[in-house]
Amino acid sequence: MIRDLRRTLHDGGLSGSFLVRDLHSGDELGIDPDLEFPVASLVKIPLAVATLERVRRGELDGSAQILIEPGMASPGPNGLSRFRHPTRVAVDDLLYLGMAVSDNAATDALFALTPPAEVAAILQDLGVRGVTVRHTIRELTGTPAELLPPEDVHFAHVLAIEAGTTGRGHRIRQLDVTLANSGSARAYLDLLQALWTPSKIDADVAARVRELMGDNLMRQRLAPDFRSDAARWSSKTGTLLNLRHEVGVVEHADGRVFGVAAFTESRVPALHQPEAEALMGRVARTLRDRLREM
16 A cells, blocks of 8 residues: 555655654554655744743743834735735734744744744653744745745746755755754654643643644645544644645544645646545545544
8 A cells, every 4th residue: 555655746846754653542544654854834833832832831921912014024926925914813813823823923923022042942841842933934934935926936846856966965055954954754743643632742732732723724635544433633734835735633533633744845846736635635545544443
């Protein structure tokens, strides 16, 4: 089955890393689950954990309002960076925007309160390993895609596909795992396990992160294969140039709970690839179905 799935991914122009785990039994199935990737917006999960942990400790006030000025926010397709006038947003609401809408401006406002190095330290204190937080979201916006006119964006994808180096390095620094926020499918599933089962993460903090992931509005990738009237799907996506990721948890009405992580890179130089999104879901669903039968 794994060999067939690898072939299916290759034929669809994708390579990647997948892992599905039964969060109660620990049984799992995967494809190269320890391969490290730049994680793009998946970094918003550990940022949410760190922010809520600081609120719990009394170091931050969730109701405190942060002033967002036009032009100061990280560029993005949605959220506060599209606002034309100054606005004030509470810390709790910035968390919602960053997680549910994947708002980059809201995320960097949170990073201003808890810088990457502090997020990394809090993760270590909570026993989270393998998730590396090095920089803010603003540092993701200086790729060739932002420097080219829309009609030439495919050239940025060609560079992303062809400019990799040995050891998971890359000539585009945002795609270099030694410079970027990074992690593996296994590391992110370990983080989800810590959020969905008892761990060193405070129960109320974990519950709020689960709620925020359940509010995710990005439903075009894995959700069609996991969300139903009998299953709750909670997740976070990450996208950067030719990288498409999603990690999440599906909770079935029969009580079974599966963590799912899909990290992919495309060899197709195109911005919009709905076929790749669908293929990711099919591969992850096939792994989950086989694991559920075992």
